[in-house]
Amino acid sequence: MTLEIRAVDPHDEIGLRAWWEVGHAATRERPGTPFPAWEVSRTALPAANPERDTTLVGAFDGDAMVGAALVLAPLKENLHTCGFDLYVLPARRRAGVGSLLLADVEARASALGRTTLQCEAYVPPGRTGPAEQFALARGYAVASREGFKELALDEYAARRTTLLADVGSRADDHRIVVFDTVCPKEHVESFGRLLGMLISEIPLGALDLEDSEWTPERLRAAEERLVSIGRHVLTALAIAPDGSVAGSSDVRVNDADPTHGQVGITLVDPAHRGRRLGLALKIATHDLVRATYPQCVSVDTCNAEVNTHMNAVNEALGYRSIETLLELQKVQPARG
Numbered sequence: 001m002t003l004e005i006r007a008v009d010p011h012d013e014i015g016l017r018a019w020w021e022v023g024h025a026a027t028r029e030r031p032g033t034p035f036p037a038w039e040v041s042r043t044a045l046p047a048a049n050p051e052r053d054t055t056l057v058g059a060f061d062g063d064a065m066v067g068a069a070l071v072l073a074p075l076k077e078n079l080h081t082c083g084f085d086l087y088v089l090p091a092r093r094r095a096g097v098g099s100l101l102l103a104d105v106e107a108r109a110s111a112l113g114r115t116t117l118q119c120e121a122y123v124p125p126g127r128t129g130p131a132e133q134f135a136l137a138r139g140y141a142v143a144s145r146e147g148f149k150e151l152a153l154d155e156y157a158a159r160r161t162t163l164l165a166d167v168g169s170r171a172d173d174h175r176i177v178v179f180d181t182v183c184p185k186e187h188v189e190s191f192g193r194l195l196g197m198l199i200s201e202i203p204l205g206a207l208d209l210e211d212s213e214w215t216p217e218r219l220r221a222a223e224e225r226l227v228s229i230g231r232h233v234l235t236a237l238a239i240a241p242d243g244s245v246a247g248s249s250d251v252r253v254n255d256a257d258p259t260h261g262q263v264g265i266t267l268v269d270p271a272h273r274g275r276r277l278g279l280a281l282k283i284a285t286h287d288l289v290r291a292t293y294p295q296c297v298s299v300d301t302c303n304a305e306v307n308t309h310m311n312a313v314n315e316a317l318g319y320r321s322i323e324t325l326l327e328l329q330k331v332q333p334a335r336g
C-alpha cells in the first residue's frame, strides 16, 4: 500500500465530506455522541477562527481517504503547543496509517515552532484501548485523566426539584443572569477577568498550558464567530452584590444538530465558593437548554478525576460516566 498524506481544503465540500466520513467511521464504536453531525462540521470547519489555526489532513490510498487528522494551533497564547486528533478507518488499522499521519502532524507542529504536542484518547472506563496504546508507543504520556460523562435531560428534569432544594438560600445574595452567546455589555469586562483565572483554577494535571487574557475585544471576536456558525453558548453568570461576575457555566448547542449539547467552562471565583453557586449555575444553564431546545435529549461534560467538587455537582445533576478521557502530551526538542 502506498499512502499519500496531504492537506484537505475545508472549503472543498467533497473533500471535507470525505474527511468527515473517516472521522465519523473511526469514532462510531464509541458510546454517546463522539463526532459532530455533518452539518455542524460543514459549517464550523471552513469558518475562520480568531482563536486558532485549523488544518485538516488526509491519508490517501489512491483516491480513497483511509485516515484523517485535525491539527489545531492556538493563536492567542500557548504558542508553544499544538493539539491534534487522528482517525483511521477501522478496517485499515494496525497497518501504519496512524503512524504516518502522526509523523505528518508532528512535522507541521515543528514547522510552526510548536514543541508541546497534545491529543486526547477515549477509552472505556477503567480500561485501556487502541488510542492510548498507540500514543504511549509513540512517546506520549498521560498528562491528565478525566471522566467523560453524559446526562439524559429527562433524568435532570426528574431531579430538578431536589436540586433546587439543595441550592436553598445559600446563594441568595448573588443573582443569576443568563444569555445566549453574546454577553451583556455591563458584564463583559468582569466576565473576561473570571475567564482569565481558568487555567490556574481547573485541575490540568501535567498539561503544559499558560494563562489567557480575555479582553472585551477578544471576547466579542469569539462571540461573533460562534454566532456566524450557529453555535449557541447558553451561559449563566453569578453576579455578586458588588456587580462583579463571581462564576459562570455554559452549555453549547449547535443549530445544525440541537439534539445534543456540551458543557463548556464552569468556574466559580475562589472568593465566592461554598454557596452552591456551581450547582445553581448548572441548573440555570440546563433549564435554558430545555427551554430553548426542547429537542435536546442529552448533554456531555468532562472533568479531571481529581476535581472532586465538580464531580459531586455533576453526579447530583444525573451525569453518568461513559468513558475515560486521557489527555496525552509529548514535548519535542526545539529545532536548532
Ligand SMILES: CC(C)(COP(=O)(O)OP(=O)(O)OC[C@H]1O[C@@H](n2cnc3c(N)ncnc32)[C@H](O)[C@@H]1OP(=O)(O)O)[C@@H](O)C(=O)NCCC(=O)NCCS
Binding pocket: 026, 027, 085, 086, 087, 088, 089, 092, 093, 094, 095, 096, 097, 098, 099, 100, 119, 120, 121, 122, 129, 130, 131, 132, 133, 134, 135, 137
Ligand atoms: C489510534 C489510531 C489512530 C491508531 O491508528 P493505526 O493506523 O491503527 O496506527 P498504527 O498502525 O500506525 O499503529 C502504530 C502502533 O500503535 C500501537 N497500537 C495501535 N493500535 C493498537 C491496538 N489496538 N492495541 C495495541 N497497540 C496498538 C502499536 O504499538 C502499533 O504498532 P504495531 O502495529 O507495530 O504493534 C486508530 O486506532 C483510531 O483511529 N482510533 C480511533 C480514533 C482515536 O482514538 N484517535 C486518537 C488517537 S491519539
